[in-house]
Amino acid sequence: MAFSLGPRAASAGYRLAVFDRIGSTNTEALVRARTGETGPIWLVTAEQTAGRGRRQRSWISPRGNLASSVLEVIDTSPAVAATLSFAAGLALEAALQAVSLEARMRSPVSEKVTFHLKWPNDVLAGGRKLAGILLEAEVVARDRLAVVVGIGTNVVAAPEGMPYPAVALRDLGIDIGAEDLFRALTEAWAEFRAIWDMGRGFGEIRRLWLDRAAGVGQQVSVQSGQSMVSGLFDTIDKNGCLIVATSDGTRVAVSAGDVYFGTAASVGAT
Numbered sequence: 001m002a003f004s005l006g007p008r009a010a011s012a013g014y015r016l017a018v019f020d021r022i023g024s025t026n027t028e029a030l031v032r033a034r035t036g037e038t039g040p041i042w043l044v045t046a047e048q049t050a051g052r053g054r055r056q057r058s059w060i061s062p063r064g065n066l067a068s069s070v071l072e073v074i075d076t077s078p079a080v081a082a083t084l085s086f087a088a089g090l091a092l093e094a095a096l097q098a099v100s101l102e103a104r105m106r107s108p109v110s111e112k113v114t115f116h117l118k119w120p121n122d123v124l125a126g127g128r129k130l131a132g133i134l135l136e137a138e139v140v141a142r143d144r145l146a147v148v149v150g151i152g153t154n155v156v157a158a159p160e161g162m163p164y165p166a167v168a169l170r171d172l173g174i175d176i177g178a179e180d181l182f183r184a185l186t187e188a189w190a191e192f193r194a195i196w197d198m199g200r201g202f203g204e205i206r207r208l209w210l211d212r213a214a215g216v217g218q219q220v221s222v223q224s225g226q227s228m229v230s231g232l233f234d235t236i237d238k239n240g241c242l243i244v245a246t247s248d249g250t251r252v253a254v255s256a257g258d259v260y261f262g263t264a265a266s267v268g269a270t
């Protein structure tokens with residue numbers, strides 16, 4: 001089976017570049033944006049050899065997993081563009097739901113799996129990391145912003161030896177191909193990208209995201225650089241910052257960091 005766009009993505013004007021093997025779809029998208037590509041375009045590869053994750057980590061994506069990026073060149077500020085990653089989380093969760101349902105219809109013995117979104121932009125299944133999102137933005141010609149949203153999903157294999165628990169769809173009994181998930185993702189992206197509407201729809205995206213979020217109202221610790229803030233995960237604000245209500249009654253807004261659920265900072269980070 002080959003990678004293809006869903007009908008809604010195609011009619012919304014998205015194009016597609018498919019690779020058999022590439023270093024990083026995010027890097028390729030940024031290189032293209034610097035040399036005149038204006039998008040919107042999806043880049044997808046069967047195998048990624050130098051994938052990048054958040055916070056300068058590497059991202060392992062062997063053949064069979066899904067590594068893809070969407071490039072949009074838009075007139076908005078980096079702060080507004082950053083909120084697009086929440087729309088990406090919602091799109092990925094919707095795509096995962098859709099393909100899991102199809103897999104269960106083919107093989108009714110497999111159990112229903114619930115996916116949750118973890119701030120800022122991971123997808124968890126049963127508390128384990130299934131997918132990650134890396135949003136990168138760069139000002140290109142004529143002061144327009146190239147926004148690349150890279151989405152990696154463990155379809156057939158989860159990386160081993162990570163500092164957090166990881167899982168693949170196959171481990172969960174969800175037997176689908178990366179091509180099926182990609183097609184569903186392009187459809188869901190077109191839907192949530194339209195709701196986001198250059199940041200005007202972030203209120204709605206925020207509401208939908210909070211409905212599917214892991215750990216709201218629970219104890220979290222958030223590590224941001226050298227500092228750690230602990231308290232209750234209250235909400236996310238209109239900029240997508242995580243709001244932590246600390247025991248001294250203050251509400252701290254965190255714009256970037258790693259979330260650890262519970263009180264022990266040594267478990268649960270993705």
Ligand SMILES: O=C(O)CCCC[C@@H]1SC[C@@H]2NC(=O)N[C@@H]21
Pocket residue numbers: 023024025026027048050051052053054055057059061066067068069122131132133134150151152153
């Ligand atoms: O959780 C993370 O740290 C984010 C991982 C993002 C990985 C994807 S795979 C496709 C795209 N290309 C990359 O090099 N990274 C992203």
